[in-house]
Amino acid sequence: MIRRKGRLPRLAALLIGAGLAASLVTAPSDDDAAPALAGGPAPAAYAVTPAVSPFVQSGPRNIITRVQDTYVANADNADHSTGQFLRVGTPDNGATKFRSFLKFDVSKLNGAHIERASLRLYNSDTGSCTGWGMYANPVAAAWDPSTITWANQPALVAGYETSAKFGLGSDTCPDRPVDSDPDTSNGIQRIDLTATVKAWTRMENRLANNGLRLSAGELGSVAYKELCSMNPAASDPACHLSYYTPTLEVEFNPGVPVISAGNEYAVNYGGYPATSPALEFYDSANPALWPATGPYQRWVPDAYHSFKDPQGDLLRDTFEGGTEHKLRPAGAYTAPERTNEQVLVVGDGHSGLVAVVPYPALSGARFAINVGTQNVTNLHGVELMPDGSVAVALALTGQVKVFTKDQGAIGNAPSAYATASDTELLEDAHSLHYDEDTDSLWAIGKNQLVRYPYTLGTGQLGAPETFTLPLNADGSSSPYGHDIQPVYGNPDRLWVSANAGIVQFSKSGATPCYNTSRWPTGRTSADGKPNRWCTDYDHERLVNKGGMAKSVGNAPVSGRVITTCAGDPAACDAPVTGAHGWTTPAITFVDTAIDVDPTVDNEASRHNEYWRKTNAQYYRVRWMVPSYN
Incomplete structure (x- = not known):
């Protein structure tokens, strides 16, 4: 049974210290003042979860x-x-x-x-x-x-x-x-x-x-x-x-949250390096400017970013931009004599690299391991727990693994992390989310959403509680879960994306939340549980326009939704020529800016934005929010 502690967000712990990073805000700027999209009334404390403003460092590939x-x-x-x-x-x-x-x-x-x-x-x-x-x-x-x-x-x-x-x-x-x-x-x-x-x-x-x-x-x-x-x-x-x-x-542009996207395309940026896939950071204030400005900053695990590989093991293949990337409070990785730091946790499926990197410095690392290359494990998800342990979701081997802070200490030989602290089986494991309110690690796979109780400091997962994902709209085929993220503004909800589409999940199951939808349909709404699979959120028809949804999330103040999808012509841009079929050149926004009739969704409020429409190759996009809920 899920325990709900009703904890308030740790806003004090999210403030940036030592003048190192962009300020956090608890109120929308003029550019980010749209009404929240997350479904249902939200406790006021959660509605002010802060987001990080863009923070750029001059360099050969940045906008300065x-x-x-x-x-x-x-x-x-x-x-x-x-x-x-x-x-x-x-x-x-x-x-x-x-x-x-x-x-x-x-x-x-x-x-x-x-x-x-x-x-x-x-x-x-x-x-x-x-x-x-x-x-x-x-x-x-x-x-x-x-x-x-x-x-x-x-x-x-x-x-x-x-x-x-x-x-x-x-x-x-x-x-x-x-x-x-x-x-x-x-x-x-x-x-x-x-x-x-x-x-x-x-x-x-x-x-x-x-x-x-x-x-x-x-x-x-x-x-x-x-x-x-x-x-x-x-x-x-x-x-x-x-x-x-x-x-x-x-x-710059304070109060307008940052978007991160792993770009697999080895574009010639000019300068250093000539070509390289990269994890890119975008200012969401005016995405129409992206073709002119490009990402305001990029990160690659290389010498330029002070990324060291003393054992020659951390990058067993080329880095392809980062399959998963999240901003988190530094917690156990806070540097001596500092407080309130933030870190980027990133996992790259192609190379097998998993790292915890200081943010926004994006230089050096405080944790680094390799969990196996794409043809060995096919890493898809990664999450940092407050105690410093890092969990990974491995699609090819169908595993959720936990590695402790000590296992990922910089300079360790590969033997230090050859055996995970804990391993659980989950078919086609794809995404992870640590939930402070239930002391749990949530994981999604082919047919299941799973909650693993987690006791901080142990590196061990508890007995799983399993929720069957709704079948695809045809009523017979697997949904193939892809992504889970918190619904900022509603601590009871998680975003769930799959090949079948996008839905919200109620952790408590306390009240009915299902309305008619393209997915889940009434007959596929997972064992007749209308209190779990929620389609009552604003603009559901636009967010859940089609299938093959690779990622989804909402901004904490405005509620704007970003998503990526690949493979459904009704909702997705086709991958660029020669790209992997799971990538897209577009980041899709859903907002309320162009709604005319409040009772009818206006299709214009769903729009695609591009940096390089002819060659960007995204899988997941994320709002850079240093909060678990």
Whole structure:
């Protein structure tokens, strides 16, 4: 029997700490104020489950790109644009003076609501551990990194100067790089640039973006600093990592939740790397802009993202974008001296990789194992439990497995996770969801939705409670379950998607919730249980338009639904030429923005959005919500 504890969401635990991530909101922005779609009245506490705003880091494949950096010295006219360091201040009490210049292209953020921006730097050397200040100013004219000198350096734009005090890198205050989790390195420092980036991206009276000048006191050597440049050097103990290069971090369109999608297509993005499938992150404020902006950020488990594979086992085949990906409270993976962190749990069926990655840093890992490649296990689902255990759903072997935090410790040999902490059989296991309100792990397979009781700290699943999925609309064939997700706004409900379609499931079965539907039909509504298989949610006819539904979920504030499907011409875009049959180039939205008659669903409120219609290959899409319910 399911226990309902009526716990309130742990909103305090979802707040971002240490200035690392996008702010969480508990009220809709103007762009995300549509009425909730989740069925039935919801307790107010659940209706304000926060979502993460877009947070982009500059990089060669993101919508903010790094352009150039260098430094100038009063003692020479040399070209310093290829060096591994930037220098500011004076190391010899004013005899030699240094200033550094940087530039980022933020043009794709023009018109966006900029909430916060900062320049992330790695401090590699200092003149004093006291932490003397340095300064950042926008410059007033263009400059060339190979020809700029002390004599021809551009003037500054008045009114935007910001500063920060820090000092690391000497014998008495050494910097300590942490390659496996770079954002926890003590050398990481940030300088606020919110006003400057707002000026660079506003629609009217826009400030020309000629980059930044970094400087420090030029009379005494106490303010001198060396910083990693945009040119990582393999020989340097810190500045070899891409995460330590000067990086512009921007939180924008606050209150508009983030969408993640694993893209199997190895598109040529330009720059690093030339081609690669990737896990992509999209701003949902205006999906019509995606063809112009693309994903605002991408993640691949590679050296650029500080992903290490010391045993050569974690990627047994190519990474194909991530079959499953969820944002979760860091819980047991919270770094020392930090609170309220978030992590991305990702599983990739093709390579077999399962990892827990700091978010939004997307650099390093705190858990990593390999559960077998696609032709061995065919991983489809992954979930992070609050105690640090990670569960996986393996379709080919028909198993739900649990691995403990210790088994996934970074650097472990494959023998550490060769045998799971627990294994349960479930035919064609496809998706998982941990439910804090029932202390359970839910799993879906070919014909069954299963609840496994789970006691935190044990790594062991309890005796299953099984619910038979409704048969396909023909009344005889298997539904083939694909996905389960929480219905944000209604803690009693789970989204269930299958080859047969999309339905909501009531965990309590307390009240009737079934209305006439294309699926389940009255005769296939699972053993005559009208209190379990719910079709009474808003816009059910549009959400459940057809079969072959690969994923489904709703935004926590607006209730907007996103889904993917592949294989049903009535509801799905056909896969692109040469793509796997389970992929689609479209992310489908269902919302209320274009409804005309409140008693009749308007087909225009279901719409497909694309980044690259000719070659995107999605399987699942997710709202990035750091909450289990």
